Amino acid sequence: xIVTVLTPTFNRxxxxxxxxxxxxxxxxxxxxxxxxxxxxxxxxxxxxxxxKKKAKFPMQYIYKKNGGxxxxxxxxxxxxxxxxxxxxDSDDTLExxxxxxxFQYHKKYGDRRDLCGYSFLRKFPDGKINGKLFxxxxxxxxxxxxxxxxxxxxxxxxxxxxxxxxxxxxxxxYKNEKFLGEDLVWIRMALKxxxxxxxxxxxxxxxxxxxxxxxxxxxxxxSPYGCMERAKEFMRPELKLRYRLKGAVQYLVxxxxxxxKQLIAKAPNKGLAVCAVLPGIxxxxxxxxxx
Numbered sequence: 001x002i003v004t005v006l007t008p009t010f011n012r013x014x015x016x017x018x019x020x021x022x023x024x025x026x027x028x029x030x031x032x033x034x035x036x037x038x039x040x041x042x043x044x045x046x047x048x049x050x051x052k053k054k055a056k057f058p059m060q061y062i063y064k065k066n067g068g069x070x071x072x073x074x075x076x077x078x079x080x081x082x083x084x085x086x087x088x089d090s091d092d093t094l095e096x097x098x099x100x101x102x103f104q105y106h107k108k109y110g111d112r113r114d115l116c117g118y119s120f121l122r123k124f125p126d127g128k129i130n131g132k133l134f135x136x137x138x139x140x141x142x143x144x145x146x147x148x149x150x151x152x153x154x155x156x157x158x159x160x161x162x163x164x165x166x167x168x169x170x171x172x173x174y175k176n177e178k179f180l181g182e183d184l185v186w187i188r189m190a191l192k193x194x195x196x197x198x199x200x201x202x203x204x205x206x207x208x209x210x211x212x213x214x215x216x217x218x219x220x221x222x223s224p225y226g227c228m229e230r231a232k233e234f235m236r237p238e239l240k241l242r243y244r245l246k247g248a249v250q251y252l253v254x255x256x257x258x259x260x261k262q263l264i265a266k267a268p269n270k271g272l273a274v275c276a277v278l279p280g281i282x283x284x285x286x287x288x289x290x291x
Contacts, residue, residue: 001058003031003102003160004082008072009090010037013044020051022093022204027100032058035090036076039066068178068223070171077166083110084117086160089205098202102160109196116193117161119146121201130205131155134197142190143183146197149240153183158203165189177223184230191238221287224258235269248272252280253287 005023009016016035023033033055037044040063048061064075077085084106088094098120105118122130132152139146147153169189171180220227231254234247252273255263267273 001030001032001082002106003084003086003099004080004163005031005033005086005088005094005099006036006073006076006080007033007088007090008036008038008069008076009040009044010066010069010072011040011042011044012090013040013042013047015091016044016047016051018093019088019090020055022096024056025096026057026094027097028103029057030103031086031099032060032082034060034062034076034079036072037061037063038069038072039064066178067173068180070180070182070226071173071178073166073182074170074173077163077170080163080166082163084160085163085166086158088203092203092205095202095204098158101200101202105196105198114194115162115196116165116189117159117195119143119195119197120158120160120203121199122156122158122203122205123201125204125206129201131157133199137197137199139197140194141197142194143186144190144236144238146195148183148187148243153243156205158201159186159195165193172226172229174223174225174229177226179219179223180226181220181230184226184233187233187236187239191236217287217290220254221257224254228254228258228260232268235267235272237269244269244272245276248276249280249283252276253284256280256284 007019035048045061045063052059052061060079062075062079064072073087084102086102102118109115124130132150132155134146169185171185228251231247231251235244235251248269251267252263264270264273
């Protein structure tokens with residue numbers, strides 16, 4: 001088994017069938033589906049067990065106490081033994097040739113030890129591509145170079161990671177916090193590894209009104225320590241200045257929301273932090289008004 005499709009889920013039992021059917025239609029069935037239930041209170045378990053009986057591919061279901069998507073990913077990665085891990089959300093679907101295309105590119109590039117994975121395109125249900133195309137196709141570069149510094153930070157892609165790299169860079173977990181921006185880890189990974197960026201849309205996704213993306217600000221405010229740590233990653237010198245300054249503002253805002261003291265003294269770049277003080281104060285008070 002080369003690929004595991006890893007799906008964290010929480011109270012999405014009624015939506016899982018769409019993803020399940022898209023997996024049933026894959027042109028190759030040489031993959032495993034690992035469903036990590038992050039403490040659902042609906043009928044997810046029963047639905048998963050019924051799917052498992054009829055699946056044309058190996059399937060595992062794991063239940064854990066609710067802790068947030070990133071904690072479900074950490075649990076899932078510990079169980080995965082396949083070479084590649086494809087993270088697919090429970091409310092999204094795959095194109096029928098998604099797994100086959102992953103195999104195709106892995107056969108071409110799989111011997112390279114400087115890679116952490118492959119980045120394909122995502123599209124919306126209407127067929128529109130989410131974000132920019134990569135230039136050139138099959139571009140070799142880091143997440144920082146090809147996504148952040150290429151000004152494609154608001155788009156989602158379909159990332160397939162080497163499992164060993166996900167085990168090397170687990171998501172940090174913070175007490176009583178259930179949200180963490182995944183790009184915190186992608187940035188850390190990019191300091192060591194590159195990816196192959198491929199202009200093939202293999203993933204179909206949308207943003208539900210109750211989903212994490214639609215409610216990002218609210219989730220961020222409830223998880224200030226994780227968001228402060230993510231902001232520090234965005235202050236790294238490898239990133240464009242505009243993203244470093246934005247990271248500095250967010251570092252100060254989330255640090256204040258977390259009740260931390262001496263934020264400038266603790267900042268990874270004190271100069272950036274000083275420049276961010278005034279906009280940080282403005283953003284902090286604006287967010288407080290909108291909580």
